[in-house]
Amino acid sequence: MQKGAKEMHQALYRKYRPAVFSDVVGQEQITSVLRYQVMEGRTSHAYLFCGSRGTGKTTCAKILAKAVNCLHPEGGNPCCACENCLAIEKGATSDVLEMDAASNTGVDYIRDIKDAVMYAPAMLKSRVYIIDEVHMLSDGAFNALLKTLEEPPSNVVFILATTEMQKVPATILSRCQHFEFRRISSAVIAERLQYIAGKEDVRLTDDAAYQIARSAQGGMRDAISLFELCSANGQEVNAERVEELSGGSGRKTAEETVRAILRKDGKRIFEIVASTYESNGDLGVFWQELIGYYRDMLVYKTVKGMPPAELQKNILDLTEVEFEQLRELAEPFRYETLLYHSSVLDEALYSVSGRGSAAGRASAEMTLLRLTVDSLGTDQTALLSRIAKLEDRLNSGELGSRRAEEPTKNPTEDAGKKPTEEPTESKQKEQIAVDPSAKPKKPVEFPDFADVLHAYMNSEPGVASFLSSSKAYRLGEKEVCVTVENSFALKMLESRKAQEALERIFRNTENMDVRVTFQITDHPDDTTDILQELNGLQG
Template identity: 55%
Template sequence: MHQALYRKWRPRTFGDVCGQEHITSVLRHEVMTKTTSHAYLFCGSRGTGKTTCAKILARAVSCENPQNGDPCGECASCKAAQSQSCIDIVEMDAASNNGVDDIRSIRDEVEYLPAELKYKVYIIDEVHMLTPSAFNALLKTLEEPPPHVIFILATTELNKIPATILSRCQRFDFRRISSDVIASRLETIAAAENIQLDHEAAFMIAHLAEGGMRDAISLLELCAGEARPIDEELVEEVAGTGGRDAVIRLCEGVASRDYDAIFAEIDKIYRSSRDLTVFWQDMISFWRDMLVVKTTRGGAEYLDLTERQYNELARVAERFSTETIIYHAKLLDSTLETLRRASSSKRVIAEMTLVRMCDERFSPTNEAVLSRIAALESKIKSGALSVDKPQQAQAQSAMSQSQPTPAQSSQTQSSQSQQSQLSQSQPQSTQSAQPQPSPAEPAAPVKKEYRQLPYWADFVQKCTERDPMLGSFMRETAKGYTVNTDGYVHIRTNNQAAQAIITRMFSTLLETLNEFSDPPLTSDSVKLEYVPERRDDKQRELDELARTLDSSPET
């Protein structure tokens, strides 16, 4: 029967345990000096070696010929401990055996001497799952066990362990294993198992494992099932992630407000049936990495990245201010909770969030306002944004241009006197002649007038009830008008992204309009128009933000 790689490559000695030298050195010393404790508590995240070290310690304390604190693996005690039939090493899963009766049975068994080994060792995994009654039943036995009994408790949630249990155990905290150590171990296993593993792919697997060796080896075995060399593309397909390149493309699309690139990338992920929630976690991790780069001097020390990945991250981070990164990170985090609860609308939620990240005007939060102010300040400092002259100065300039100079005044008076002399010298017959009728002037064109739809507020409310996202865009960026020169309904918006989303939801918009319009409208009688903001609107917004900065108290 096939044995999983993580079981096949489980360490047999303390020297084989990766990334936990601060623990294995202490356990080795205790075995060599015969100063082992009666109770241990191993805590840490999954896959970091808690159960592995517990099994090695259980064999080492009973080994007849220990080698530098490690079990020899050759004596009768080691062979008996490695067999599945040894009754002196008891492994108990507290997740499924968490009642007080299970602990009472252990309390009754500890009175008996071990049958084959020197010590009887109880390994209780996921001990935080025990009930309060079970913990109380374990207290007295854990405090004063018989001299031939050792308890090893393992947990991933230390905060759920009662203080009375913690005070009776020797505690060891297992750290997350670094990606470099995991990648090196994966390459060793791949070489021994004849698996072609790329170095970049090994590092990607290690990064996805989040410090857990068992998860990394399991993912390696899953990728090896494809019967082809393992590269980054294969790891992305097997793990179901969008990939770091996809995250970078979306990040650059947000920075440049390239809505086409954003919608195309989300569409690609959606069509590949990848989980948007998993991809969103990668997005949050990338924005966190950008925040580290922007706010620290030695950012590489805090990031689990290769040199190429770090340089790429630093290049992208330069396109955002610190305030914008913080605002985006909070928005991504709040959206992650929504994606976890949503079942069928994940794509719409993701697209709406990315559009809000492109333009802070869609968000009324303080972080969004601060991000806009920071962007305006940076533009003003760099000279990319110029401020027009005040209206009073413009008016004075216009008045000065309209007043004639002295030279222009003398020329005007001279021309007027010449015209008067010519009119007096003309014959009276010419003056008495009948004037010729002037040709008929063409009729003035009818002025186009836009009138707002009288039912616009009710229409927006109805849109919000049918589709919250459509209602939000209609309320924030669009207005509806009728024109006296045609029979169309004009929906005008000042944002290209909003126009794209409204166009996609045109059928819902038309159906809602027909609830208020009489006679009913057709698709040809409704026009969607993009009208960019005028310069004076942008100037008004800039002045308002400047007043806000001036009125804010200094810190």
């Protein structure tokens, strides 16, 4: 290299690729077995490493190739100092061959390997063949490899790697030692990123490290590559920087969206979607993050008996601050409501996905607005959500019996009035004979309307949804008035003959022969206003 010439940059994931088993993080269940086999001289002739991308399959394959050929292994690890280890690291030996099966799918390449294994290694103790993405081989190539795997020479080791084990023939699987590489936890990835950041003299915030780790979905290589991209300008890597370069909207945006849904804040929902769309963010990624947030809330509501620290770390994979924010938002939701919202979001995923799509933006806005009004959903999960809310109102006494209190008389009211005469026996009989259908002075809320509504939902769930927030009031022995939210709901109820159906249910379930009427009210939750309206009906 000429004097003053700069050394070519090496990608961080290659620069910090583990050289020994002890440096591999997140796969201790595999590296411990491989180290033991090397120490005891009991290595297999064929291995199959499978798992998602970036979890260490190729890295462990290269370390194993050095370990079986190392002249001075140390505790199952290669020494990385002997001539064999150095030759393998530099790629200066033909005895270790790494082949990409995605590019070399034909049977001819496997036949070349089959012919080469018959010869002794040129300079190492063993020949090692690393075949990546082995599931891409053709049927003919697999058949050609089969006999070699079954009876290989003693100085040959095959290491097959794949991300799709289900595509590997069973005849190949049965001839290999199978190792399943797990996704690496976010905490382990974040710790590794902080280690690399320290070595590279880059400031990396904890929030950014966790956000990068979650974006990588268990892949260390993807995480390191994203960190290198975010640190390319030499400045601090924070959560905003990661969000900007990764194309995602971040967990914070998903949290704000859930908060807006909980508060039924349509204005804020439009602002969030507009901000994501106008910043050229991927609406599909935003939607997946929102679905993931609902998943976390469902997990929290489902496993409340688990110790919070264990739930936070092992199941939800969140920081303490994120866990507290999740707890705050999840508490007000009913479990049934979370299931309903999750199903709606999942159904809309296809229509929302697509960067820069105006149709996707509209679909996202309409779907989120739908989640703020439960009465807009008529499927089973929506009805279960609304029934659960009714049960909560019943348990809290909100729909319980409310008896109208008689006004207390002021003693001074009778001052100056003539004393009333004592009722005679004939007058008492007249009072007893009063018509029982006479209306009471004040309407009284019917306490068991929830049972009537539940029976109506079983027969007409679509129409009954318009009565989810309704209340029933007795205007006398023969009349019940049911409140509805608006004129549209009233028209729907009348068109489906809801009045006759409710009268029939009152007869069958409550043993009451009454006439049902409907009254529109703009304040379904304000008992005082409802009573005033019904009093007006009575004149």
